[in-house]
Amino acid sequence: MKVLLDNVGKKYEGRENFTLRHIDLEIEDKDFCVILGPSGCGKSTLLRMIAGLNSITEGDLIFGDRRVNKVPSKDRDIAMVFQSYALYPHMTVYDNMAFSLAMRKEPKKLIHERVMEAAKVLQIENYLYSKPSDISGGQRQRVALGRAMVRKPKVFLMDEPLSNLDAKLREHMRVELVKLHKALETTSIYVTHDQVEAMTMATKIVLMDGGKIQQVGKPEDFYNRPENVFVAKFIGSPTMNLVEGKMRGGKFVSDDGAITLNPSDADAQKLKEYENKSIIVGIRSERFITENMTENILDCTLDIVELLGKEKTIYARYSNGKTFVVTIPGHLQFKVGDNYKLAFDKEALHFFDGETNLRIN
Ligand SMILES: Nc1ncnc2c1ncn2[C@@H]1O[C@H](COP(=O)(O)OP(=O)(O)OP(=O)(O)O)[C@@H](O)[C@H]1O
Ligand SMILES: [Mg+2]
Incomplete structure (x- = not known):
């Protein structure tokens, strides 16, 4: 019924x-x-x-x-x-x-x-x-x-x-x-x-x-x-990574200045009217790229590694002491204290309006 x-x-x-x-x-x-x-x-x-x-x-x-x-x-x-x-x-x-x-x-x-x-x-x-x-x-x-x-x-x-x-x-x-x-x-x-x-x-x-x-x-x-x-x-575990910032010249720039991201073409279209407005960008832990990266690359230091078997959860600290939670296949070798590069898969970014917290569609 x-x-x-x-x-x-x-x-x-x-x-x-x-x-x-x-x-x-x-x-x-x-x-x-x-x-x-x-x-x-x-x-x-x-x-x-x-x-x-x-x-x-x-x-x-x-x-x-x-x-x-x-x-x-x-x-x-x-x-x-x-x-x-x-x-x-x-x-x-x-x-x-x-x-x-x-x-x-x-x-x-x-x-x-x-x-x-x-x-x-x-x-x-x-x-x-x-x-x-x-x-x-x-x-x-x-x-x-x-x-x-x-x-x-x-x-x-x-x-x-x-x-x-x-x-x-x-x-x-x-x-x-x-x-x-x-x-x-x-x-x-x-x-x-x-x-x-x-x-x-x-x-x-x-x-x-x-x-x-x-x-x-x-x-x-x-x-x-x-x-x-x-x-x-x-929804989702680990919790989605979220960063506050603004759109500047078609790019997302985090409020602390540490991250600049090129959105995908489709997202760029939706974000046109958000120039200089507050934005929250989200990325799930498994959507970072660790090999063959070309853009949206971030230098990180590895804080913590949790081995869960088939995968590892790593806490990647970037310049200002903040961290991203990243899930990688369990066989990849990462050591605490190592510096390494991480890229954002731009097809996997979620954009939210910083004022209303609503998804930008
Ligand atoms: N009989 C009642 N009289 C007055 N307030 C109530 C009564 N029952 C529930 N509330 C209030 O209504 C709100 C929602 O309660 P409800 O039990 O529906 O939540 P819930 O989502 O089921 O939480 P939980 O996951 O803890 O079971 C709470 O603030 C609660 O204090
Ligand atoms: Mg209940």
Whole structure:
């Protein structure tokens, strides 16, 4: 089912300001939409409004072609999975999963079929008669998912469902959730502050900050075309290198005078109206050139080398003590204290307006 938010806002009672405002968002049927953003930006608030657990202060929430602002949560055909799995400790796994259907007085046969079907997909058939305290965190998380699945909701809502798991299990469950989504094809809205989860699972990412949407799009858009400086910094690890400066005579000159860059022809065209105006230029760590350089070359001293296996992260200090973070193939030999040259791949520069912080398109 399609989910549409039209100019949605939330002001909690007793709060002076809106927590969320002017949220416009279209989530297509079968999307796996990830709401991403730093702590406190309003992700859970937004999800809880969609779930019907928070009231909506302004705007419209539409499921399919029905406005559901005032529809109680239980009548919205949704199922929600929380970070704390919130299983009933005194019930077996089976009964936890059967609970919501039993409450709806569904026939025993149907309940059994649904529970067994979910248990099979989630591979928890072997401990259906255990109590939550007797199974692992990852298994409990699957029970929580199963409990939501048996209801065959039109929309699946998940709020940081993996954050209580260790790194390995999280990685495993990421893959499982993607498979599950492919199998069920249920529209899913998934909240996280983890960009890796967003980049690997989403068909659509919504990145929020300060109660506003910063960018909506496919994962690759976020990496390749961040729409503002916040997005550029938030997505990608190591963080994108950013330098402030001005356009002078068609070249970018950093404020400290240490860097002068020729933009690509396409960028030069876009930057024409920025002569003498403030600009922020960005380059990802893997887009520096270390061999066969012809232009946009910088003399550096190597501060730190971190060997990560297949690649190395190096911290390249240039004249005024500032550094660039650079990723190079792991087999290249660089030693701390060495002087060497680095060039900017001019096809890989991101330009942002220094006043508005918006991408220059
Ligand atoms: N019931 C409430 N009453 C008043 N303010 C609230 C309430 N719930 C959340 N807030 C405030 O709304 C803002 C957004 O909170 P929210 O829980 O939506 O953030 P979040 O993005 O989910 O953060 P996190 O990643 O830490 O879970 C915060 O400033 C929070 O203090
Ligand atoms: Mg939250």
